[in-house]
Amino acid sequence: MKIAIIGCGNMGMAFARAFLKFDLVKNQDFLLVEKSTDRMDSLTAFQPGVITGVIGPQIGEYDLIIVSVKPQDFLSVASSLKEVIQPSQVVLSIMAGVTIEGIQSALEHKAVIRAMPNTPAMLGMGITAYSASPEVDIHQLRKIENLINATGRSVFLEDEDQLNAVTALSGSGPAYFFYVVKAMIEAGKQMGFEESVAALLVKQTMLGSYHLINNADKSLDDLIKAVASKGGTTEAALRQFEAGGLDKTLENGIFAAQVRSTELSKG
Numbered sequence: 001m002k003i004a005i006i007g008c009g010n011m012g013m014a015f016a017r018a019f020l021k022f023d024l025v026k027n028q029d030f031l032l033v034e035k036s037t038d039r040m041d042s043l044t045a046f047q048p049g050v051i052t053g054v055i056g057p058q059i060g061e062y063d064l065i066i067v068s069v070k071p072q073d074f075l076s077v078a079s080s081l082k083e084v085i086q087p088s089q090v091v092l093s094i095m096a097g098v099t100i101e102g103i104q105s106a107l108e109h110k111a112v113i114r115a116m117p118n119t120p121a122m123l124g125m126g127i128t129a130y131s132a133s134p135e136v137d138i139h140q141l142r143k144i145e146n147l148i149n150a151t152g153r154s155v156f157l158e159d160e161d162q163l164n165a166v167t168a169l170s171g172s173g174p175a176y177f178f179y180v181v182k183a184m185i186e187a188g189k190q191m192g193f194e195e196s197v198a199a200l201l202v203k204q205t206m207l208g209s210y211h212l213i214n215n216a217d218k219s220l221d222d223l224i225k226a227v228a229s230k231g232g233t234t235e236a237a238l239r240q241f242e243a244g245g246l247d248k249t250l251e252n253g254i255f256a257a258q259v260r261s262t263e264l265s266k267g
């Protein structure tokens, strides 16, 4: 498969690298379109067939066009892309909020897949949810699903509207996790640890706890109970979290992300 990527930043290149790692695409079969001159050195090192700063007619030679610019840059991309896109091509967008209908109308093109990945895709450990327009046929869909699965796990959603909630939960999710980890390391430093020691304590705790979620035959409440001894230290911490409304604050943050994704859908 020949793939053009428009917007070769964090996510566009995470996808490209995953496809390469699993031998799904050869370097020379990539066309990379990137505006930022700062990114050129790393893109050259990737040894793609073509690197360019502009969208031109050669893009019509590629089977799949991945649009991975920021949502705010899409309309400017669309004005050039609609002049050169071919009816047989499929567009895979990973832009937050931009709807299939919005993409179809801006590009005057029917075959569109909208996906929402997350940054662990860089390690092949991402989760991507996606929806497709009816004009993407089952063979095209399977091929693209194979590509997406090189970046981690995937889930197909019949209801495209759910992608705004996916964006809020797993798309933005890694940042919430890093935020919590950072706060815990900061607390460790304030209690007198070197940053490296605090980071080791926290990161290994997160890793081990993640495996307990997956492997212990217990609910999250039971896992919490198993740590929180009656009258002990964990209870003291949890009481403070409850008093500060930490669970509600996290929920409200996630809902705010969903609202923002819906706003981006409206342009």
Ligand SMILES: NC(=O)C1=CN([C@@H]2O[C@H](COP(=O)(O)OP(=O)(O)OC[C@H]3O[C@@H](n4cnc5c(N)ncnc54)[C@H](OP(=O)(O)O)[C@@H]3O)[C@@H](O)[C@H]2O)C=CC1
Binding pocket: 006, 007, 008, 009, 010, 011, 012, 033, 034, 035, 036, 037, 039, 053, 068, 069, 070, 071, 073, 076, 077, 094, 095, 096, 116, 117, 118, 119, 171, 172
């Ligand atoms: N980061 C994440 O965790 C996730 C991001 N997404 C979505 O992925 C998309 C990309 O995000 P991310 O990779 O983080 O963003 P980046 O800013 O890292 O990458 C986007 C790149 O596109 C370039 N660009 C802008 N306009 C054009 C253009 N007309 N032609 C070619 N290149 C252009 C930008 O250049 P310049 O910097 O000069 O503008 C930038 O280098 C967004 O739509 C985001 O919503 C989805 C899931 C997760």
Ligand SMILES: O=C(O)[C@@H]1CCC=N1
Binding pocket: 096, 167, 171, 172
């Ligand atoms: O913050 C954003 O808008 C993008 C979408 C999901 C993660 N990053």
